[in-house]
Amino acid sequence: MTLSQPTQTRSRSAAYDRPAAKFTDDGRLEVRASALGQCRRALWYAATDQEVSNPMTDETKLVLEAGQALEPVVVRAMQRRFWTVAPADPDAPWRVEVEAVPGLTVTGHPDTTGAIELFGDESVIEVKTRGPEAFKRWQTLGAERSHPESVAQAACYTLGLYGDFRETVIATLDTGSRRWDYEVIPAARIERAWDRACERLAPLAEHHEVHGADPDALPERDFTAADWQCRRCPYLNACQPGMAEANEADDLDEETPEPVSDHDAQAALHEYERVQQELKSLDADKRGALTTLQHWLRGKGEAKARLEGSAKTRTVGMVTSRRYAVDHKRLNALLEPEQRAEIVTEQTSEYLRVS
Numbered sequence: 001m002t003l004s005q006p007t008q009t010r011s012r013s014a015a016y017d018r019p020a021a022k023f024t025d026d027g028r029l030e031v032r033a034s035a036l037g038q039c040r041r042a043l044w045y046a047a048t049d050q051e052v053s054n055p056m057t058d059e060t061k062l063v064l065e066a067g068q069a070l071e072p073v074v075v076r077a078m079q080r081r082f083w084t085v086a087p088a089d090p091d092a093p094w095r096v097e098v099e100a101v102p103g104l105t106v107t108g109h110p111d112t113t114g115a116i117e118l119f120g121d122e123s124v125i126e127v128k129t130r131g132p133e134a135f136k137r138w139q140t141l142g143a144e145r146s147h148p149e150s151v152a153q154a155a156c157y158t159l160g161l162y163g164d165f166r167e168t169v170i171a172t173l174d175t176g177s178r179r180w181d182y183e184v185i186p187a188a189r190i191e192r193a194w195d196r197a198c199e200r201l202a203p204l205a206e207h208h209e210v211h212g213a214d215p216d217a218l219p220e221r222d223f224t225a226a227d228w229q230c231r232r233c234p235y236l237n238a239c240q241p242g243m244a245e246a247n248e249a250d251d252l253d254e255e256t257p258e259p260v261s262d263h264d265a266q267a268a269l270h271e272y273e274r275v276q277q278e279l280k281s282l283d284a285d286k287r288g289a290l291t292t293l294q295h296w297l298r299g300k301g302e303a304k305a306r307l308e309g310s311a312k313t314r315t316v317g318m319v320t321s322r323r324y325a326v327d328h329k330r331l332n333a334l335l336e337p338e339q340r341a342e343i344v345t346e347q348t349s350e351y352l353r354v355s
């Protein structure tokens with residue numbers, strides 16, 4: 001493993017905008033650390049320089065660039081919290097290179113290093129930006145479960161920078177609320193993340209050994225057309241011809257199961273607004289009545305009393321309720337990802353929001 005000193009001649013784009021994988025002049029396969037979670041067939045397409053069949057949309061580029069632009073904002077927020085942070089110079093980042101398996105190296109540029117307030121040792125701080133849903137998912141499930149590729153990436157940087165595994169920090173900004181938080185991943189789990197990444201890369205290195213840099217000898221697919229990885233893959237049409245159009249048609253089918261005219265939608269919206277207004281005023285009336293009852297009960301000096309209602313006699317009483325909160329950060333630090341998966345389960349649901 002090597003750590004190259006910054007070189008002033010490299011521009012940000014030259015250092016960061018590298019292909020996800022490539023063959024080096026000395027015949028090794030080199031994988032970008034930030035691409036560790038990618039499909040191995042997609043890495044092969046990149047390494048063999050195959051033409052991108054589904055280029056990034058302007059929207060995707062905007063999201064990526066906004067994420068990159070916000071990373072220094074997170075670093076400044078850490079400094080305001082008195083973390084000792086040494087951010088990489090974006091024009092001359094540190095470069096790490098680690099051999100994952102014989103013939104295959106992983107390279108990358110750590111965002112920053114530092115010592116956070118809770119422990120003194122210097123460590124890698126991997127900075128991420130996420131949308132509100134992904135941020136919540138990360139906080140609740142922990143990075144190893146929600147974004148395992150980012151932990152593998154941080155593990156690579158840790159090994160490349162220090163030559164060993166140590167506690168590592170994933171700091172994440174919620175781009176919606178502009179809140180940030182962090183998770184400390186213990187050294188043993190960082191090592192395990194790296195071992196898993198190496199296990200995953202080993203068949204790709206073997207594939208290279210058997211086939212050389214043959215662009216037509218494709219590794220097996222890691223995902224299927226229904227997976228988001230394929231839907232966002234720049235090689236989707238090359239890998240699964242016709243699937244991009246089929247996915248678009250599926251999306252359209254899902255969105256509009258039955259055609260609804262603009263006129264009908266407008267009528268539904270007006271009805272929704274009318275009912276919502278009514279509910280709001282009913283809710284205010286109900287709160288007012290409950291406040292009066294509460295004062296009446298207090299005046300009597302009792303916790304519970306009977307009162308004649310319009311149809312039957314009712315009991316009016318104070319109820320004590322308790323709420324329980326889970327500190328996900330502490331839970332994530334204490335439990336192994338497998339134990340967490342048994343305790344913190346995930347359900348998805350869909351609903352319509354009118355705002």
Ligand code: SF4
Binds near residue numbers: 041042221229236
């Ligand atoms: S389309 Fe799917 S299976 Fe094919 S290379 Fe891309 S991610 Fe892999």
